[in-house]
Structure formats: C-alpha cells, structure tokens
Amino acid sequence: MKITAIQAQKRKGRYNIFIDGQYRFPVSEEVLIQFRLHKDQEITNDQIQAITDADSISKAYNKALDYLSYQLRTEKEIIQYLQQHDFTDSQIEPVLQRLRNQGYINDLEYAKSYVRTIAKTSDKGPKVITQKLRQKGVLENDIETALEEFSFEDQLQNSIKITQKLARKYHREAFKVKIQKIKNGLFTKGFSSEIATEAINRLGLEKDTDQEREQLRLQGAKIMRRYQRLPLSQRNQKVKMALYRKGFSMDEINQFIDEQN
Secondary structure (H helix, E strand, O other), X not given: OEEEEEEEOOOOOEEEEEEOOEEEEEEEHHHHHHOOOOOOOEOOHHHHHHHHHHHHHHHHHXXXXXXXXXXXXXXXXXXXXXXXXXXXXHHHHHHHHHHHHHOOXXXXXXXXXXXXXXXXXXXXXXHHHHHHHHHOOOOHHHHHHXXXXXXXXXXXXXXXHHHHHHHHHOOOXXXXXXXXXXXXXXXXXXXXXXXXXHHHHHHOOOOOHHHHHHHXXXXXXXXHHHOOOOOHHHHHHHHHHHHHHOOOOHHHHHHHHHHHO
C-alpha cells in the first residue's frame, strides 16, 4: 500500500490521508510530523493502526489542553472530562503523563492554589475544603500539605467574621442556645471546635442578664398561653420543659413560673 495524497482539511492542523487513491483516515499535523508521512510512502496495516492510535491520543491531548485553558484542573477532572468525550483509558493515560511532564497538571499545586483562593474569597473552613478536594480526586497527603496554606490565624480571622454575623442573627436567643448555634454554624462552614471556641472567646461574647430575663419573659408568656387550658401543675411542667429546651436555666425558669403563679 502507498500513500497517494495528503490533503489539508478546512480545520487548521488536520489532514486527510489517501492510500492507493482512496481516502483512509485523518491525522493531526503533530502525527503527520511524528510519523514523517509523505506522498508515495509505502505503508503497512500495522503502521496505519499505530498512526490512528497516535492520532486519537493527539485528539485527547488537545481536548485536555482546551479544558485546561479555562482554569487549573486535577487529574480526576481531566480523566472524567476525556471519558465524557469517549476517549478510552489507553488513550487517556499517555495524555496524563504528557501533561504531568509539561507541568500542566499537578494535584498538589492545584490543591495549594485552591486552598489559598477559598481562604481569601469564601467563608469555608478546612473540613469543607478537604471534602471538596477529595471530590476532585486529590490524595490525602496532598490535601494535608495544601492546608498548610491556611494558617491558624487566618482561619481564626475568617471564623470571627462568621461569629459576628451569627451573633447578630441569634441575638434574641437564650445565651446558651446562641453560643451553640454559633458553634454549629462554624462547624457547618468547616471550622474545628478549637477554632470555634477561640473565635467566640476573642469576641468576648457574654450573657446579658437583663436581655436574657426579657427573652425568658416574652417566650415564657407565649408558651403559657399555649398551655393555658391545662391544669396548673401540668401547665407548669410543659412550660418548664419548653423553656429549658430553648436554653434558659432552670433557676431562671422556676423564678419566672413562681412570678406567674
């Protein structure tokens, strides 16, 4: 068999190969040069298979480069993207190796960049960041190393801002409940118990006795009305439990009930 013509496609960098006067397959310019293809070249079936395999890998590589042109990606993201475009594992692996060698993919550097960005632009803590990086396929050792980019002090400053917002949001709650809700909010954002406690301490949140008593009075009166048809002892027990669940101390609750009775 002989290559009888090589014609450029309208698409830049792609060529059609004709063998014995018939169109056989397309190749990229990279593969054309790699195999030194030219008119009147003798070619075997094994060579054709090697050329078409190389062209598939070249297509996968260019598809990966296009995907990377928008932002950094992890290896897992590259693999999933190429699989979605019907490339096989045997075509994907040499692409990954080439991208690694060229420094276009590096999960550790990706993770470090991701941690720095999230630390500066969001309210998420290390635990949430860890979950996101795991989903992206980053290994545990790389995640642990990357999290060093998010210092304790930076975590604390971010958590203090969240604590301030939550303290305003829950200002009508009993102090005990407010503190627990603030901690839960920080846990949900991905911060540790140590960070949450320190953030609360730094803000110097303290129980306002007058405000606590007023909230107890308002919420107690509301609960009293709800159970007003019950016998006195049963009503008092219901009110006690409801107020206790809302975070008020039993001493304060008993004092309130005594005043009402």
